[in-house]
Amino acid sequence: MVNDRITDDRDTALSADDLAALRENLHEQRVFRQEQLKQLRQAQQTQQAQQAHQLSGAAANRTDASRDRRAGPQAEVRGKLAASARMVLADVEAALARMDQGGYGGCGLCREPIDRARLTVVPQARYCTRCQQVREAGR
Numbered sequence: 774m775v776n777d778r779i780t781d782d783r784d785t786a787l788s789a790d791d792l793a794a795l796r797e798n799l800h801e802q803r804v805f806r807q808e809q810l811k812q813l814r815q816a817q818q819t820q821q822a823q824q825a826h827q828l829s830g831a832a833a834n835r836t837d838a839s840r841d842r843r844a845g846p847q848a849e850v851r852g853k854l855a856a857s858a859r860m861v862l863a864d865v866e867a868a869l870a871r872m873d874q875g876g877y878g879g880c881g882l883c884r885e886p887i888d889r890a891r892l893t894v895v896p897q898a899r900y901c902t903r904c905q906q907v908r909e910a911g912r
Contacts, residue, residue, distance in 0.1 A: 786886070786889075787877075787878050787889065787892070791889065792872065792877070795872075795877075795892060795893075795896045796869070796872055798896045799865050799868055799869050799872075799896050799897065800869075802861070802865045802896070802897070803862065803865050803866065803869070806858045806859075806861055806862040806865065807862065809854070809858045810855060810858050810859065810862070813851050813854055813855045813858070814855075816851055817848065817851055820847070820848065861897070864897040864899070865897045867897070867899070868896060868897040868898075868899075878892060880899075880900050880901040880904050881899045881900055881904075882900055882901075882904040882907075882908075883901060883903070883904050885901055886901075887900070887901045887902075888901065888902065
């Protein structure tokens with residue numbers, strides 16, 4: 774895995790190798806989320822095409838009724854998955870932009886460095902652990 778290339782985790786300073794490994798991880802996450810969104814869009818389009826075909830066809834039978842009962846919850850789950858994927862993708866894109874601008878690895882609130890261990894696990898993190906906890910407690 775890419776994160777195995779991160780060196781000594783005892784401090785917060787990021788080496789050029791650390792940044793390269795984190796950038797690669799973020800690029801992999803970007804590709805994964807883009808593919809996930811593509812698959813969710815295709816599933817939604819397939820379902821819509823099936824529903825349009827059913828409406829134009831003969832009267833629905835039991836199988837069609839059962840499929841219709843499942844379609845609503847499936848569409849809801851796909852919608853929630855897509856929203857989550859879009860949110861993570863936006864975070865990944867923002868992290869890559871911070872890297873390009875030289876601001877990656879600094880907390881967006883307290884401006885202190887984000888721990889390397891946190892960035893290794895959540896490379897798109899905007900906040901240090903303490904500030905993230907404060908933000909979550911305020912919700």
